[in-house]
Amino acid sequence: MNQIVSIGTSHHVAPVEFREKLAFSEEQLIESLHHLRESHKVDEAVILSTCNRVEVYGVANSQRTAESPIKILLDFLSDYHRISVDTLKKWSYRHHNLDTIQHLFRVTSSLDSMVVGESQILGQVKEAYDFSRSAGGAGAILNRLFAKAFSVGKRIRSETTIATGAVSISYAAVELAKKIFNTLEDKTVAIIGAGEMSELTAKHLVTNGVSKVIVANRTYERAVKIAEKFKGIPIAYEENLNFLIDADIVISSTDAPYYLIERKPLAEIMRKRKHRYMFLIDIAVPRDIEPDVSKINHAFLYNIDDLEAVVASNLKERQQEAVRAEQIVSEEAKRFHDQLQILEVNPTIKALHQQFQQIAETELQACVDKTELSGTQEAAVASMTQAIVKKLLHHPVENLRHAVNDGNADHGQYVHALQELFALDDNDDKEQE
Amino acid sequence: MHFLFLVTVLVYLAAGIFQLLYLTIGERSETPTLRPRIALIAFWGTCLGFALLTLFIVLWWSRQGHFPMKHWTDSTAFFAWAITLIYLIVVRVTQLRAIGSLVIPGAFITILISYSFSRNTSALPENLETYWLVPHITLIFLAYAAFFTAFGFGLLYLMAEKKIRQKTNTIFHNLFPSLGASDELGYRCTILGVILLTIGIIVGALLTQYIKDLTWRWLDSQIFFTFVTWVIYVVQISVRQLWGWRGRKAAYSEIVGFVAVLCTYIGVNLFLDSTHTFR
Numbered sequence: 001m002n003q004i005v006s007i008g009t010s011h012h013v014a015p016v017e018f019r020e021k022l023a024f025s026e027e028q029l030i031e032s033l034h035h036l037r038e039s040h041k042v043d044e045a046v047i048l049s050t051c052n053r054v055e056v057y058g059v060a061n062s063q064r065t066a067e068s069p070i071k072i073l074l075d076f077l078s079d080y081h082r083i084s085v086d087t088l089k090k091w092s093y094r095h096h097n098l099d100t101i102q103h104l105f106r107v108t109s110s111l112d113s114m115v116v117g118e119s120q121i122l123g124q125v126k127e128a129y130d131f132s133r134s135a136g137g138a139g140a141i142l143n144r145l146f147a148k149a150f151s152v153g154k155r156i157r158s159e160t161t162i163a164t165g166a167v168s169i170s171y172a173a174v175e176l177a178k179k180i181f182n183t184l185e186d187k188t189v190a191i192i193g194a195g196e197m198s199e200l201t202a203k204h205l206v207t208n209g210v211s212k213v214i215v216a217n218r219t220y221e222r223a224v225k226i227a228e229k230f231k232g233i234p235i236a237y238e239e240n241l242n243f244l245i246d247a248d249i250v251i252s253s254t255d256a257p258y259y260l261i262e263r264k265p266l267a268e269i270m271r272k273r274k275h276r277y278m279f280l281i282d283i284a285v286p287r288d289i290e291p292d293v294s295k296i297n298h299a300f301l302y303n304i305d306d307l308e309a310v311v312a313s314n315l316k317e318r319q320q321e322a323v324r325a326e327q328i329v330s331e332e333a334k335r336f337h338d339q340l341q342i343l344e345v346n347p348t349i350k351a352l353h354q355q356f357q358q359i360a361e362t363e364l365q366a367c368v369d370k371t372e373l374s375g376t377q378e379a380a381v382a383s384m385t386q387a388i389v390k391k392l393l394h395h396p397v398e399n400l401r402h403a404v405n406d407g408n409a410d411h412g413q414y415v416h417a418l419q420e421l422f423a424l425d426d427n428d429d430k431e432q433e
Numbered sequence: 434m435h436f437l438f439l440v441t442v443l444v445y446l447a448a449g450i451f452q453l454l455y456l457t458i459g460e461r462s463e464t465p466t467l468r469p470r471i472a473l474i475a476f477w478g479t480c481l482g483f484a485l486l487t488l489f490i491v492l493w494w495s496r497q498g499h500f501p502m503k504h505w506t507d508s509t510a511f512f513a514w515a516i517t518l519i520y521l522i523v524v525r526v527t528q529l530r531a532i533g534s535l536v537i538p539g540a541f542i543t544i545l546i547s548y549s550f551s552r553n554t555s556a557l558p559e560n561l562e563t564y565w566l567v568p569h570i571t572l573i574f575l576a577y578a579a580f581f582t583a584f585g586f587g588l589l590y591l592m593a594e595k596k597i598r599q600k601t602n603t604i605f606h607n608l609f610p611s612l613g614a615s616d617e618l619g620y621r622c623t624i625l626g627v628i629l630l631t632i633g634i635i636v637g638a639l640l641t642q643y644i645k646d647l648t649w650r651w652l653d654s655q656i657f658f659t660f661v662t663w664v665i666y667v668v669q670i671s672v673r674q675l676w677g678w679r680g681r682k683a684a685y686s687e688i689v690g691f692v693a694v695l696c697t698y699i700g701v702n703l704f705l706d707s708t709h710t711f712r
């Protein structure tokens with residue numbers, strides 16, 4: 001019977017020093033996929049190699065190979081990367097059939113990712129699968145498995161809130177801006193001071209439509225330097241904060257030991273800008289913006305703690321949703337596993353039916369030729385043979401299906417026995433599947 | 434006829450409940466799958482209610498033989514119709530569904546009032562049987578409905594602003610339109626209302642020229658209070674243009690304005706005497 005197995009390592013079980021040893025380059029991928037197929041030990045293979053995980057998925061027919069398929073993959077990795085099997089075992093996880101399916105579904109649903117709900121993993125798996133398929137690695141079963149894994153990944157993202165809500169400070173700031181402004185398209189963002197976080201936030205705001213960037217710094221040269229990154233307008237400021245009149249979003253991260261923006265001057269600026277909304281983000285410690293600023297009408301102030309609280313609550317929400325997502329994944333994995341197994345026994349059942357039917361028809365014809373039956377008599381005999389065939393096959397087929405649904409019984413043995421006892425040849429059917 | 438009205442009321446009840454659910458089921462974890470369905474039922478329920486109500490008004494009109502606008506039943510049913518029409522236009526133009534959660538339950542209450550009076554009918558005074566009455570009343574009720582929608586946006590603004598200032602981040606919060614959107618739409622509804630009301634008043638003034646025995650009386654309580662409402666809204670628009678009174682102040686004035694509308698509509702009808710009373 002076909003077995004789906006996988007071996008892999010990820011940030012959950014192994015440090016980067018080990019993961020990098022297992023990583024595959026593109027040429028190595030082609031080479032190894034060929035090697036795996038050529039050796040005739042596995043029928044299908046897909047290799048997924050990203051910075052956080054390296055995983056090999058394989059399908060092997062247990063009738064053809066005496067070795068356990070997991071051992072085949074283990075030996076292959078150990079040979080290819082020259083790592084001892086014991087080390088490999090220590091830093092990796094190995095899955096078999098249902099567990100493999102469930103693991104892949106968890107990966108595409110981003111439940112196994114460092115940040116639950118992140119969006120990149122689905123694309124990465126797709127890329128790896130497309131690559132393995134074009135290199136001749138994936139076949140009928142893995143094609144089916146990966147197609148299902150992508151649809152489960154999409155289902156999880158649309159039916160749970162696992163992928164909603166910003167989980168980084170800079171995205172949280174963008175989301176808040178969208179809650180305040182009708183559109184970001186004609187808005188202006190001002191960055192005061194320098195810092196990775198403020199630049200990142202400004203970058204996200206620009207990708208979300210903000211059209212104008214003002215970069216203010218105490219020294220003009222520094223302002224110019226940062227402004228180049230956004231095609232922004234560099235400004236050197238002393239005490240005068242009048243450039244804020246045009247600013248809809250203000251990100252402040254200077255190392256000033258006092259409040260740079262105080263309530264009274266800002267209230268005056270708000271008046272000059274006709275009370276259009278202003279969203280102020282204070283990511284400096286010590287703070288740059290007087291907290292009382294938030295009492296000004298239409299000025300919305302968030303400091304670093306507020307943003308972190310937003311991120312924390314989003315993360316918590318994602319974790320709660322992850323529990324529900326895990327349930328969906330388990331159900332989908334179980335269903336897919338059952339479907340696969342039914343597909344495995346179907347050719348045998350079909351062959352059995354065909355054989356019985358053929359015998360019945362031949363014998364019926366011989367009987368009709370020998371005796372002179374009237375029309376109604378012939379019809380009666382024909383329906384009797386049909387009934388006999390049906391009843392003879394009823395129990396074997398039912399029990400075989402039961403063996404499939406009952407995970408403990410080895411339906412592979414049944415199929416094997418049936419094929420041997422009745423001299424069935426279902427290989428042709430299998431190729432078509 | 435009566436049965437049709439009952440069905441309409443029930444459809445509005447169901448639509449109102451689903452509209453409310455759309456905003457309030459926010460915290461449960463199964464909402465991502467549930468909410469789109471609720472939104473769909475709420476929207477199409479409202480459409481169905483609107484169709485039934487239109488049918489009812491048309492039938493009622495043809496049965497009475499004149500524009501049905503004498504009794505409370507008539508005017509409140511018409512008000513509900515106008516509210517729904519404005520809601521459908523807003524959804525069509527902006528795709529923002531949240532306003533329905535406030536406005537459609539309001540429409541249900543109006544139509545319920547209408548239903549509870551529906552056994553009464555009364556004839557229009559002969560001198561008022563003119564087609565000029567139709568645009569006059571239609572315009573003014575559409576204006577009221579626009580003011581009601583502006584009131585709804587004002588409430589949405591205040592709720593969303595409170596959430597942003599409290600710095601709480603929930604799904605519930607995510608359903609609100611952005612502050613800018615609520616503010617802008619509230620303003621547009623107000624302008625629409627003022628335009629409709631102004632034309633409505635002019636048509637009403639013209640009526641006095643065409644109808645015998647009907648004179649323009651400044652002291653007619655309805656006319657007086659309508660002018661007060663008109664002034665409130667015009668001042669609101671001017672102040673916004675001149676001094677940038679937007680956001681919270683605009684939201685408050687939209688609420689005050691609608692209270693004035695209610696006073697004109699209900700107060701005058703119940704407690705004062707006027708050519709305009711619906712009784």
